[in-house]
Amino acid sequence: MFRNWITLTGAVIMLASLFAFLLLFTIDLFAHFGNPYVGILTFFVAPAFLIFGLALAIGGALWERRAIRRAGSAAPPLEIDLSHPRDRRILAYFAGGAALFLLFTAMGSYHTYHFTESTTFCGQACHQVMKPEMVTYQQGPHARVSCTACHIGPGATWFVRSKLSGTYQVYATLQKKYPRPIPTPIKNLRPAQETCEQCHWPKKFVGNLDRTFTYYLSDESNTVHTIRMLMKVGGADPTHGPVGGIHWHMNVGNRVEYYATDATRQKIPWVRLIDPQGVVREYRSPGFTNEIRKADIRVMDCMDCHNRPAHVFETPSDAVNLAMSLGSIDPTLPSIKANAVHALVQPYETETEGLQQIATILNGRYPDGTKDPRVAKAIAAVQQIYRDNFFPEMKADWRAYPDNISHKNWLGCLRCHDGKHVTADGKEMIKANDCNACHIILAQGSGDDLTKLDIHGQEFKHPGDELSPGDICHDCHTGE
Ligand code: HEC
Ligand code: HEC
Ligand code: HEC
Numbered sequence: 445m446f447r448n449w450i451t452l453t454g455a456v457i458m459l460a461s462l463f464a465f466l467l468l469f470t471i472d473l474f475a476h477f478g479n480p481y482v483g484i485l486t487f488f489v490a491p492a493f494l495i496f497g498l499a500l501a502i503g504g505a506l507w508e509r510r511a512i513r514r515a516g517s518a519a520p521p522l523e524i525d526l527s528h529p530r531d532r533r534i535l536a537y538f539a540g541g542a543a544l545f546l547l548f549t550a551m552g553s554y555h556t557y558h559f560t561e562s563t564t565f566c567g568q569a570c571h572q573v574m575k576p577e578m579v580t581y582q583q584g585p586h587a588r589v590s591c592t593a594c595h596i597g598p599g600a601t602w603f604v605r606s607k608l609s610g611t612y613q614v615y616a617t618l619q620k621k622y623p624r625p626i627p628t629p630i631k632n633l634r635p636a637q638e639t640c641e642q643c644h645w646p647k648k649f650v651g652n653l654d655r656t657f658t659y660y661l662s663d664e665s666n667t668v669h670t671i672r673m674l675m676k677v678g679g680a681d682p683t684h685g686p687v688g689g690i691h692w693h694m695n696v697g698n699r700v701e702y703y704a705t706d707a708t709r710q711k712i713p714w715v716r717l718i719d720p721q722g723v724v725r726e727y728r729s730p731g732f733t734n735e736i737r738k739a740d741i742r743v744m745d746c747m748d749c750h751n752r753p754a755h756v757f758e759t760p761s762d763a764v765n766l767a768m769s770l771g772s773i774d775p776t777l778p779s780i781k782a783n784a785v786h787a788l789v790q791p792y793e794t795e796t797e798g799l800q801q802i803a804t805i806l807n808g809r810y811p812d813g814t815k816d817p818r819v820a821k822a823i824a825a826v827q828q829i830y831r832d833n834f835f836p837e838m839k840a841d842w843r844a845y846p847d848n849i850s851h852k853n854w855l856g857c858l859r860c861h862d863g864k865h866v867t868a869d870g871k872e873m874i875k876a877n878d879c880n881a882c883h884i885i886l887a888q889g890s891g892d893d894l895t896k897l898d899i900h901g902q903e904f905k906h907p908g909d910e911l912s913p914g915d916i917c918h919d920c921h922t923g924e
């Protein structure tokens with residue numbers, strides 16, 4: 445039955461793919477870098493050929509058996525006689541071969557499992573689609589945390605769910621049927637309790653954090669302005685520190701629920717707070733009287749503030765500020781802040797076009813640039829900012845991905861703390877213009893101003909025009 449061309453072809457394919465698998469596996473084992481293509485060949489393509497060869501071999505045998513039956517003769521009976529040395533030998537070969545095959549299969553599936561969970565596979569196999577997330581991830585504080593620690597987490601149910609949705613995603617990638625940019629927030633992302641809180645202990649008392657922000661204005665002299673703030677992060681667990689501050693929201697005792705009217709969760713007209721004693725307070729925006737369906741309510745967790753812990757698409761203004769403060773863009777170059785931001789925000793179709801146009805625009809703004817080494821250096825730095833934060837092929841940049849941790853370039857905290865959300869009996873939430881509620885300004889300005897710290901908090905001096913109470917930063921500041 446096994447002596448036919450189909451079965452023999454199957455056997456040859458099986459042997460060849462087994463050999464290929466072992467070779468690739470050895471390469472993968474000794475390589476010091478993760479290569480998604482070697483992985484795909486080893487763990488998907490080689491096993492697929494192995495299974496194909498096996499199917500061919502069995503199919504050939506069945507075909508042959510039918511042909512023998514058709515010819516009228518009975519299929520040769522299967523006789524095993526262990527007293528024959530030949531039968532004993534064949535049985536030993538068969539048992540040995542089967543054991544080896546099972547061992548390789550087990551080893552192979554174990555490694556296939558690990559491979560599909562690896563950052564190499566998630567971030568690089570579909571390189572164009574995942575490039576924005578992969579590149580920004582590599583620049584973030586979680587660059588050493590695997591994609592799956594946040595996107596899948598532990599346990600079998602989420603493993604199966606992720607493999608099912610992953611299969612569709614592979615199909616969508618091959619068919620080029622994916623949305624650009626990939627929409628955020630991710631629907632049905634696993635709650636933070638089961639991902640972030642596997643590493644971050646929510647009871648931790650963080651206390652005050654000292655943060656310094658350095659800005660350059662868009663005037664000719666790129667005036668520098670620094671703000672040093674104490675962020676009142678605090679904590680939410682009464683056994684580890686006083687309960688209060690920004691981390692008060694965390695789910696340890698309080699439960700904050702909200703309802704958003706848009707898919708990106710930027711418009712929040714309804715908030716409900718359930719405190720540890722079970723007292724319920726409901727806040728509404730003026731004019732919002734709708735009934736809220738239970739299914740539309742979201743419980744606030746880490747990701748409602750830290751929604752970009754791994755993939756930070758920096759705003760052009762922030763990115764240029766950083767490069768200038770580090771000296772990779774020289775702040776003595778006239779109007780470089782304004783020019784660099786201008787070059788970055790133009791609409792480009794591809795990365796190559798963007799990089800070329802940035803050079804063209806900046807060279808145009810500094811006609812004597814060839815004699816000035818500061819210009820070439822600035823162009824290189826702006827191009828690097830573009831590579832790290834702008835992905836025109838996927839239409840992904842800061843415009844597509846709001847960051848909710850602050851309130852300057854997006855509404856962020858002010859989605860709720862805008863001073864307009866009130867309870868039925870008139871109780872207000874922390875107001876936007878209570879500037880000392882969440883942080884205090886220790887020092888601001890430039891030069892000597894920064895040595896005069898005020899522990900009670902200074903009044904905010906706006907580097908632009910005078911602000912009136914109730915002004916929302918995001919109405920003017922958009923990151924450009
Ligand atoms: C520290 C946790 C963490 C890690 C590690 C992480 N992500 Fe994310 N990722 C997030 C969060 C949080 C979001 C935004 C979720 C939301 O708002 O719904 C997100 C969003 C995304 C999105 C949707 C588009 C977007 O930018 O919002 C993609 C795609 C993505 N991640 C892919 C990856 C890949 C690929 C890796 C590994 C290279 C990875 N992530 C690593 C936490 C993480
Ligand atoms: C596998 C463990 C792990 C997981 C899961 C994880 N983190 Fe982290 N996270 C870390 C480590 C480690 C650091 C510290 C990095 C450092 O300081 O070098 C960190 C740092 C942070 C920081 C401080 C960032 C900074 O700029 O210093 C924040 C905020 C944070 N994580 C939020 C989150 C959120 C939100 C999630 C869930 C989406 C999450 N983390 C999931 C391990 C993890
Ligand atoms: C989904 C709505 C929502 C968002 C978004 C939100 N908060 Fe709150 N926050 C609340 C509610 C509700 C309270 C309780 C009522 C109050 O004290 O104003 C609260 C209370 C606070 C408190 C007082 C805690 C205490 O000591 O009693 C601080 C500080 C605070 N928030 C800071 C922030 C910061 C900073 C952000 C953005 C990073 C933010 N909040 C985002 C809903 C929200």
Ligand code: HEC
Nearest residue numbers: 636640644646650653655675677690693694745746749750
């Ligand atoms: C109300 C918004 C909000 C929520 C909810 C929230 N955080 Fe934060 N968290 C902040 C802010 C604001 C800071 C200060 C960040 C800064 O200034 O860079 C911070 C700081 C941190 C830091 C850095 C602490 C350090 O020592 O550097 C970590 C880690 C962190 N948060 C983790 C978490 C985790 C885990 C959760 C969920 C259990 C969470 N946060 C929930 C707003 C929030």
Ligand code: HEC
Nearest residue numbers: 657671849850851852857861875876877878879881882904
């Ligand atoms: C609900 C809490 C809250 C209130 C009220 C609040 N802030 Fe903030 N502010 C924050 C948080 C959170 C950040 C982000 C810190 C970070 O990025 O790490 C921030 C950041 C800032 C920054 C630095 C912005 C940046 O990203 O470059 C400035 C400046 C600032 N706030 C000024 C003010 C002023 C002025 C007021 C009053 C009109 C005010 N804040 C009211 C929570 C608040």
Ligand code: HEC
Nearest residue numbers: 659660661662663669761852907908909915916917919920
């Ligand atoms: C009416 C419009 C308007 C509002 C509202 C506004 N700003 Fe500004 N802001 C400006 C302008 C214009 C500049 C000067 C920009 C420049 O020269 O690059 C500026 C500059 C700044 C700068 C320094 C440079 C930069 O671009 O980052 C900071 C920091 C800043 N504003 C913070 C805030 C904060 C915080 C709020 C909310 C409390 C706020 N602004 C509200 C218009 C506004």
